[in-house]
Amino acid sequence: MTEKKNIKIIIIGGGLVGSLCASFMGKRGHDVAVYEKRSDIRTAKLSPGRSINLALSHRGRRALRSVGLENEILKTSIPMKGRLLHDLTGKTTSIPYDPVTNEVKFKFYGDSPTKLCIYSVGRNFLNQTLLRAAEKYPNVKLYFNQKLVSSNFNQGTVTLLNTNTCETYEEVAELIIGADGAFSSLRRLMQQTPLFDFSQKYIQHGYVELSIPPERGHLITPNHLHIWPRGEFMMIALPNQDNSWTLTLFMPFDKFENLKTEEGIRKFFWETFPDSIELIEENELVRVFTRLNNPSTLVSVKCKPYHVGSKYLIIGDAAHAMVPFYGQGMNAGFEDCFLLDDLLGKLDEDIQKTVNQFSESRVESAQAICDLAMYNYEEMKSLVTKLTYRIRRALDNALFKQFPDKWVPLYNSVSFSHMDYLQCLENRKWQDSVINKLLLLLITMLVWIAGFVSLKLWRAI
Amino acid sequence: MTEKKNIKIIIIGGGLVGSLCASFMGKRGHDVAVYEKRSDIRTAKLSPGRSINLALSHRGRRALRSVGLENEILKTSIPMKGRLLHDLTGKTTSIPYDPVTNEVKFKFYGDSPTKLCIYSVGRNFLNQTLLRAAEKYPNVKLYFNQKLVSSNFNQGTVTLLNTNTCETYEEVAELIIGADGAFSSLRRLMQQTPLFDFSQKYIQHGYVELSIPPERGHLITPNHLHIWPRGEFMMIALPNQDNSWTLTLFMPFDKFENLKTEEGIRKFFWETFPDSIELIEENELVRVFTRLNNPSTLVSVKCKPYHVGSKYLIIGDAAHAMVPFYGQGMNAGFEDCFLLDDLLGKLDEDIQKTVNQFSESRVESAQAICDLAMYNYEEMKSLVTKLTYRIRRALDNALFKQFPDKWVPLYNSVSFSHMDYLQCLENRKWQDSVINKLLLLLITMLVWIAGFVSLKLWRAI
Structure with missing residues (x-):
């Protein structure tokens, strides 16, 4: 050497x-x-x-x-073990990052078998x-x-x-x-x-940061990344060490125009994020948005x-x-x-x-x-609330549970492995093609069964 | 006002x-x-x-x-009325820009009815x-x-x-x-x-300029944009006012590596552009390429x-x-x-x-x-030599001749009209879809005819 x-x-x-x-x-x-x-x-x-x-x-x-x-x-970081979705009525749904912890999976991840989570730092x-x-x-x-x-x-x-x-x-x-x-x-x-x-x-969406002060930090479920998905826009919250939370509202630039007046701000939050108002405080919301020049760009x-x-x-x-x-x-x-x-x-x-x-x-x-x-x-802003997304997620998790070193869902390979990002993407494409083939097989089988049953019925009458 | x-x-x-x-x-x-x-x-x-x-x-x-x-x-410019393609044997084919001149077409172009051409300036x-x-x-x-x-x-x-x-x-x-x-x-x-x-x-191709001196300018067909299409690369020539021509060789950067030695230069030109050598002169070619540091970028x-x-x-x-x-x-x-x-x-x-x-x-x-x-x-570098391209071109020209204000080929709408570039592109897509439908119709008809003929034959025997 x-x-x-x-x-x-x-x-x-x-x-x-x-x-x-x-x-x-x-x-x-x-x-x-x-x-x-x-x-x-x-x-x-x-x-x-x-x-x-x-x-x-x-x-x-x-x-x-x-x-x-x-x-x-x-x-000095705060583990987040999953996403917590807030709907319009304030109802929450938890989507853990780690649907199943087992030894084999960690062999793939090359880590010690602790619950998989991301850390807010x-x-x-x-x-x-x-x-x-x-x-x-x-x-x-x-x-x-x-x-x-x-x-x-x-x-x-x-x-x-x-x-x-x-x-x-x-x-x-x-x-x-x-x-x-x-x-x-x-x-x-x-x-x-x-x-x-x-x-x-640049994307045509900007963002504004808000915060939940330490004294009200306990009002929100800990150890989660909170998401208020609203289709065209969304708000998220990440925890800080001092019990406070940082919220970020991501939204199309033109929609921020509605948040120029006190009335507009109150109306917007009561209509779209009602359960966030007691966390942030309505007067604080008005203060932030009336002082805002322009949302930050991405x-x-x-x-x-x-x-x-x-x-x-x-x-x-x-x-x-x-x-x-x-x-x-x-x-x-x-x-x-x-x-x-x-x-x-x-x-x-x-x-x-x-x-x-x-x-x-x-x-x-x-x-x-x-x-x-x-x-x-x-x-984040829309799919998480859709049925097709949830079916795919359930399917992914079921396959992940059965084949933890073969079938790694995209989010997991990106966030909880060291697999090359490009390979994560290729892997996802391969998974999509497998699922499409399985669906085709399923449909074919259903057609056969239906044919078989109708034949039996026809003979019976 | x-x-x-x-x-x-x-x-x-x-x-x-x-x-x-x-x-x-x-x-x-x-x-x-x-x-x-x-x-x-x-x-x-x-x-x-x-x-x-x-x-x-x-x-x-x-x-x-x-x-x-x-x-x-x-x-003080030189009209070029079409492309002149040079093949490996030195044989040339002319592709005029203006397959048909008539009054209606010029109504569309908003110009006086002179032959359509581009000008080297x-x-x-x-x-x-x-x-x-x-x-x-x-x-x-x-x-x-x-x-x-x-x-x-x-x-x-x-x-x-x-x-x-x-x-x-x-x-x-x-x-x-x-x-x-x-x-x-x-x-x-x-x-x-x-x-x-x-x-x-940047594209992964560079270019080098060469020239044909005025005293040898007459050796090349005038009033054309000359192209030596070679698939992966190409050379073109445009005329100058003083009877000289400017040639440009476009080629992948790595292929220029073969033009570092006198032997490599001579070999390359004799193999790929033999008919250009008497125009440029072999010694001049060697001089240009041995002095060249890097091809220009695009x-x-x-x-x-x-x-x-x-x-x-x-x-x-x-x-x-x-x-x-x-x-x-x-x-x-x-x-x-x-x-x-x-x-x-x-x-x-x-x-x-x-x-x-x-x-x-x-x-x-x-x-x-x-x-x-x-x-x-x-x-320019490959399609012009392909049969499918030539069939499409013939079809385009035939339709252009029939419907000069309705069916304008892409090159013509870009170079000889003031149609919005975006519309030129949309127009081309529409033309593609029309041609695809016509082809489908043609195939369907052929299948029917074949079916009909075989039925006749079957009955006959």
Whole structure:
């Protein structure tokens, strides 16, 4: 074995994916410098009332486990064992994520046999923990208020701006990783190089965050992801550590127009989410919506490849920002870190081969989860309430129970396994074709039986 | 009627579309300032050997006619009355664009009954003519070496850099039009505003330009667009005013790898384009390819909407760059100018309504021609040689001859009419369905006839 190389790595972005990536690269023994354009989230004053939470599932957990952080994160996260649907009358229906726990299934998942659930985790807490963890490596340095300005892709340099001093300076590295989010600056520069495919697509729905304060948190069933599916739009709620809940209302932009007046707001909530009003408080609803300028937007980003030249690579949202409806944005980003680390090991720290193979193997998989996330909005806001969806779900679960390592429902393969996203999608297509064939067989048999019975009857009379 | 408003308009880009747009706006009486980042093409030294030519067809001609430039341009352009296909043995087949000229058809086209053809026109000559024409309006000013740096979309300003003096300055206007090409700076800024969908997609084929010198121009049949279709790749030739021809070889990037050595180059041309060698000269071929670094790339750009706020609009390649295989890139850009002018008139120079309606009505049409351009590569490089394509073409032409105002083949509606691109596509789909139904009817009739004949035969024996 050759001696381990000590590589100089620059990471643009110290958010969730950037800081986790720093730990991975730090653990490999490389010299890592992280440049984050905002100030240090651990010391900065946060805007009050914003408590975004994320759903951590198996892919994210595996990555955290690799750098020894899984337990610390899970300890301060809240398990959600299923979806809880709220109908118009306030009646709730539980749809567990884990219809059946058994040994074989966990062999497939590669996990310990605990109930399958996803975890609600606060973005700020998680980011702070990841930054602290990265900084523990002596070979990892974090620099805040440093903004990427430009890049010389031929020379392998980046130009950064210190936003405190307004000075710009150049840095050089052997590997430059952009983990700077959906509106990535590095990607914007890569976009200007030849043969870089890129697309950004906004959905025509926006969102607004609301919250249930800690003192009323007990009024809502714990350990669930709550959904108020309303066909064209929906509201969801995720629990926070302090007993509060964060609600998010997703809706077409034009429907938000009805929420400009106090009367409109009250009418809308009493008509569509009556059981949520005692949780949020009617006056709070009026306050939030009358102060609202515009709902937040949701973008889906795809590009190909993820690298430029032999040194530049983008990961996480910078490479594949997705709409949040599969809860996989962060998990996919964390999995990127895991896969990048794995490739570096397999390819003996050869950067050129690594960035090439990362693109090669990851682009289509990430595009698959972007598409699935888009599709899951349909499922969440309307399908969950439909009979056909429920029949399919029951069928999926029954087959899953019988063949736990053969028949894994789509949601489970995405959220509770490490199966390639593309394979999850292929798997689902295969399942669809099997079910269609079974249905055809069933219909054929029924026709035969009906024919046989009518023949008997005809002979009898 | 209200008095005509005098609007301050900034146009970013003084290329083909920008300079034509300046004439349109100048003619409307508005105060127009054009900022072009390169130096004045009329005085700048051009890189020798590059003589890009473009195919001008009906949409472009109508726009030029509106500002009184059609005749001047056509006079110095070369009509191409059809495609001339070259097979491997050097045998040629002519496919005229105009299978039948008659009065009714021209009623549909809205043109005088001359033979339908497209015109090969030199980019530099055209750009120079358009700049001269724009400058004739006293209310149009052209500024060269002025680069767009940033834009404040709320205030309706742009910041420009004078690349001679390195000074930046701000300009304000009531309408700011980005006509700055496929890699538009204004679009790059618009991309960072919310809800702006954007995609850029490179095809995995590149191109290299070659030329036939004037002294050998007579060796090739005049007044045609020559095509050497070779299935996976192709070469085309367009005539220039000085009897020279510009050839373009389009090919997958990996195939260009075989053209790195003198031996490879000679072998490739003798095997695939033997009849082109005496035109270009073998030594010249070797010279071009051994000096070549990388083939040029081909990008397709789509975005939605084309405007931001109430003042900013992109047109031409900035809004919808397409691959060159339908010869519609420039024509679509010129048509943008025509449609924008038309809308301003209809909407009484209301800028906000105009930019809104322009987006509303143009985005899908332009996306249709982008898709058609992509599809036409297939047609040019392989379909033209296939029997099914030729049967379809014959059928199209026969129906066209019978119903010249009802059955217009796709290529004709795109190139020789002003029908909305989207409608051209819909029209083609309708034609496909009609032909499929006719085929089904034909088959049914044949089966009946066969049945009838066999019955007769059976009775006879």
